[in-house]
Amino acid sequence: MAGAKMGFNTKRQTLWGWILISPLCLGLTLWVAFPMGLSLWTSLTEWDMLSKAEFVGLKNYITIFTEDxxxxxxxxxxxxxxxxxxxxxxxxxxxxxxxxxxxxxxxxxxxxxxxxxxxxxxxxxxxxxxxxxxxxxxxxxxxxxxxxxxxxxxxxxxxxxxxxxxxxxxxxxxxxxxxxxxxxxxxxxxxxxxxxxxxxxxxxxxxxxxxxxxxxxxxxxxxxxxxxxxxxxxxxxxxxxxxxxxxxxxxxxxxxxxxxxxxxxxxxxxxxxxxxxxxxxxxxxxxxxxxxxxxxxxxx
Amino acid sequence: MMKTRRTGAVVLTYLCLVSGAICCLIPLLWLVRSSLMSTEDMFKLPLIFFPKKIRFQNYAEVFTMVPFAKFYANTIFVVTFNIFGALISNLMIAYGLTRIEFKGRKLMFSLSIGTLMLPAYVQLIPLFIEWNWFGKINTFFPLIVPAFFGNAFFIFMLCQFLRTIPRDFDEAAFMDGANYPLIIAKIILPLAKPAMAVVAIFQFMFTWNDFMGPLLFLNDREKFTLAIGIRTFISTYYTPWGVLMAAATLTILPLIVLFFSAQKFFISGLTLGGIKG
Missing domain, CATH: 1.10.3720.10 (MetI-like)
Structure with missing residues (x-):
């Protein structure tokens, strides 16, 4: 309603809305979702950042509770x-x-x-x-x-x-x-x-x-x-x-x-x-x- | 009977407040006092409360022992870009979330607020891996770029603020043929100045005080910010305590000056962020 009053159709309004909040969407992806995914994946591997990561499953989780x-x-x-x-x-x-x-x-x-x-x-x-x-x-x-x-x-x-x-x-x-x-x-x-x-x-x-x-x-x-x-x-x-x-x-x-x-x-x-x-x-x-x-x- | 009780309560109130204030101030005064003493005088018993020989030389040595001026310049550089990024991004986002009606904005708002509950340190290792992939370790990019993507605390605060501005303002501007960027710049920004000041001040404080970010992302001493630069004075062999205290005093000085010149913004920022949680 408000959009129509403003001489904007809803489509354009939606577009502008997403443009304005695009930093937020990008930020959530780049600095939250992706790092968390990456962290979850890394937690299932053995990796020293130099050699190639090796998938070990839940081994790390078991190690920290039993051996560390x-x-x-x-x-x-x-x-x-x-x-x-x-x-x-x-x-x-x-x-x-x-x-x-x-x-x-x-x-x-x-x-x-x-x-x-x-x-x-x-x-x-x-x-x-x-x-x-x-x-x-x-x-x-x-x-x-x-x-x-x-x-x-x-x-x-x-x-x-x-x-x-x-x-x-x-x-x-x-x-x-x-x-x-x-x-x-x-x-x-x-x-x-x-x-x-x-x-x-x-x-x-x-x-x-x-x-x-x-x-x-x-x-x-x-x-x-x-x-x-x-x-x-x-x-x-x-x-x-x-x-x-x-x-x-x-x-x-x-x-x-x-x-x-x-x-x-x-x-x-x-x-x-x-x-x-x-x-x-x-x-x-x-x-x-x-x-x-x-x-x-x-x-x- | 009633009256003595009253007086007793008043005396007790002042007693608590004054002793609390003393506890708050003494460590800081002790810091400044120690920054003006030679290491020799600091390690004398009984303790010398007020140095007889005031040693301003400590403050000069701060700059000669390590590249402290460079630390200062680096910090100001990083802080400036952070404030700039925070001001633009958060206002844009908050405007989009509060003043344009479109599907999905409520969800995005909730997601943003949800990040407040995430322990920041959990993300630091993957962020390090990520920036390593981008090849930007040991540059200022990891310390600056994220500020351009909004911060949940500021978004929340600005949203609260923008809701208090009548929508008629935007509508009237549309009648005159304005578009959204123009409305934000010409109508919202002037009205939101106090809230923007709060954003700038808190971003200044966050970045100035940030320790973990610079610790992870910076390697060369030439690139250090103040927060990690201070650490270079501490060593297992010899710590020049007087100089270290002078460096610490110089690090907090801008914060104290800022606080006393903009106290009302500090208070309003704290209460806005803390109450409506």
Whole structure:
């Protein structure tokens, strides 16, 4: 209808539509569909990028689960990091946003300061934290020591390296705070006032108004951050090289090593597919269970 | 009773916010402080909080130890083309998806959004193989070309924005004999300037901070961008910490300047992308 009004017939309109979105179609083919197909094919071969690829079927998938001890270790490390990071990020971001959403002075200044770390490239923050975590000359241990606490080995310790990376990760939680804050500001005032009139405390507002209305945003950020955490790479690559004793060897770092250090393209691609399916599964579980705790206005 | 409770809550709020702010700032201040110290002073106990001898020489050494100016130029080169590509492609695509009715556009929109859920690192090895086939490893092509094909995050954001512009504008232009490219350039673009600014700023940040792309696709030190250039200071034998910190400070400086000069675009970009997911 609109097309006819504009003096365009539908055919021409369709043609223009496809012309305008052609970069998207090409992009999806060249940078998504084709690489994924290629990756799937490569995962079924033995290939070092120099000689000819040799088809081996599912051998790579079997190898990584049965013979590669580091693979399961890298999965465990990555899951540990994710399970530690994501809930802490959500809680701290929500707390920060709630505090900023009260009548505090200097709200803008706080918002700016909280966001600053999110601006810093991961390489820079890795180098910076490498120095802060230094067990002898790092600021953190120095402060701990000066208040009479024991020094911690941070990234030099097998047990502390993943928690250390988590602390780093929480440092740049500011962008989530800003997203939550915008969500909080969108909550209708009359709903909160209704709770007050009914004699409700802050807890009731939180439990029955704020959390339900914010839940879609929490869900979205949880998934986005989970995907990010599962792809942990730069921090261990720069700071520890996966050590000590492979205790910070992340999934992606292991994939990278296999592909570019050991020249096992097939194995690396098989691992990438396992990571992909794992990510998909976890997202699916979160989505499926989310209907119990998320609330969409349209459902009323 | 009520009043003391109130005051207590206010004090606690400020206490949390201020300590949070301190935690955010101290690492950055420590970075700048360390960038002005000699390596010797950095490794002294008890720690020297404020360097007595400020060593600006670190900043000069950043440029003499490695070709840091070249890293800077390379990064600016790649970033410029990325912004250019992102601005054109995403506006075109978003216009096509929201303002022209044709079969298949809803599907394409969903497919595009679907890519947001793909872990980007999974595609990196096949992309490397692909660019190797094209014979473009160790060039800037793999870092620039994909920006001309749209990005799901930006497409989504611009679609949201374009839906707020009344369709009558396009129709009136058609009456005057305009065509789609003309409408995009003359009517939509001027109205979409704030949204385009958000696209430009975020593309700047993505490309400036990108580590994995340059790591995979660039081999020669002469071609490095800042993100991987910093790494050249770190070595198992000797790491010049003061110079490294100066290099890190120089890398984040443009980001900080950009942030403070365009803060409102940062905030609106974040909230647009994050809320409507």
């Amino acid at each position: 001890e580091l693979f399961l270790k890298s999965v465990r490390n990555t899951l540990y990091f994710t399970v530690l990071s994501v809930p802490l990020q959500m809680i701290i971001a929500l707390g920060g946003a709630l505090l900023l959403n009260t009548q505090v002075r200097g709200k803008r200044a706080f918002r700016t300061i909280f966001y600053l770390p999110s601006l810093i490239p991961i390489v820079v923050s890795s180098v910076m934290w490498l120095w802060l975590f230094n067990s002898q000359y790092g600021l953190i241990n120095y402060l701990l020591h000066s208040v009479g606490l024991n020094r911690v080995q941070w990234i030099d310790s097998r047990h502390m390296v993943i928690p250390s990376l988590t602390i780093m990760n929480i440092w740049n939680v500011g962008n989530i705070i800003i997203i939550f804050l915008a969500g909080l500001q969108g909550i209708p005032k009359d709903l909160l006032e209704a709770v007050e009139i009914d004699g409700g405390r802050y807890w009731h507002k939180f439990r029955f108004v704020i959390i339900p209305l914010l839940s879609p945003i929490i869900l979205y950020n949880m998934i986005v951050n989970m995907i990010k955490c599962l792809q942990l790479f730069v921090e261990p690559y720069i700071m520890t090289g996966g050590g000590p004793v492979n205790s910070s060897l992340s999934f992606v770092l292991h994939i990278y090593n296999n592909a570019f250090k050991y020249g096992k393209m097939g194995v690396a691609n098989a691992m990438a597919w396992v990571l992909f399916i794992l990510t998909l599964l976890i997202s699916l579980v979160i989505f499926k269970t989310s209907c119990h705790w998320t609330y969409y206005e349209g459902d009323r």
